[in-house]
Amino acid sequence: MTPEFPRPERVDTIGPREREIAVEANADERERLARRFGLLSLDRLEAAFRVRREQAGIKVSGRVLADLVQPCSASGEPVPAHIDEAVDLLFVDPGSAATDEVELTADALDTIEIENGVVDLGEAAAETVALALDPFPRAPNAAEVLRNAGVLSEEEAGPMSGLAAALKDKLGGR
Structure with a gap:
């Protein structure tokens, strides 16, 4: 599957010094992501990341911001939402991610395998938005629609x- 919002950063260009990278989806990318996530619209998607190499892999942290409209789960009416999510990820070499069950600590990072020598910051932002979506968005009249x-x-x-x-x-x- 080709990502709708690709922003690849080559791993061999990422060093131990922290580097700031901003990404922003254009109108076409936002439209394709809206279809993927079942949104009525995705009006804004941007992220500011801090990226650096660590012994364990490539650490990515920052914030993802999005403005979107979801369909009400009861009526289908538009429900606007704003997402402002912190991101803390660790990209690791393929096969190095633990596959056994582990107990996570509060400071544990989500771990993603590096693919083809790149970390895709656009896909990281898109997946952050997907995870932050309200699974059952409700319009103000949802209770009445359900009751009826x-x-x-x-x-x-x-x-x-x-x-x-x-x-x-x-x-x-x-």
Whole structure:
């Protein structure tokens, strides 16, 4: 698969001194990413990264900013969102990433294998946005739309809802 927003940095050009790299998706790239992620629109995607070589691999940290519109999970109406996410990644040589289960510490970095001698900062930014998306975006009228479709609210569908309805019927039936 060809990435929609490629911003490759050759590993052999990255040294131990930290270097700042900014990336920004153009209109065509944003449109293709919007399709990939099921968005109504992706109006902005930019990232500012600090990149340097460490003994363990290529460390990438920074921020990803995005403005987008998702469809409401109940009505399909537009739900605008702003994403501002911190990024801490470690790109490692293929085969060097641990495949066994490990316990992560608070300072553990997400690990990604280096592919073809490059780290793709555009794809790193795109995946950061994908992970930050609200899985169930709701428009202001979502509860009403769901109620009209016969979907029970959490309170109505809770574990005690049947008991509460039966008790209400019993007390009201006297």
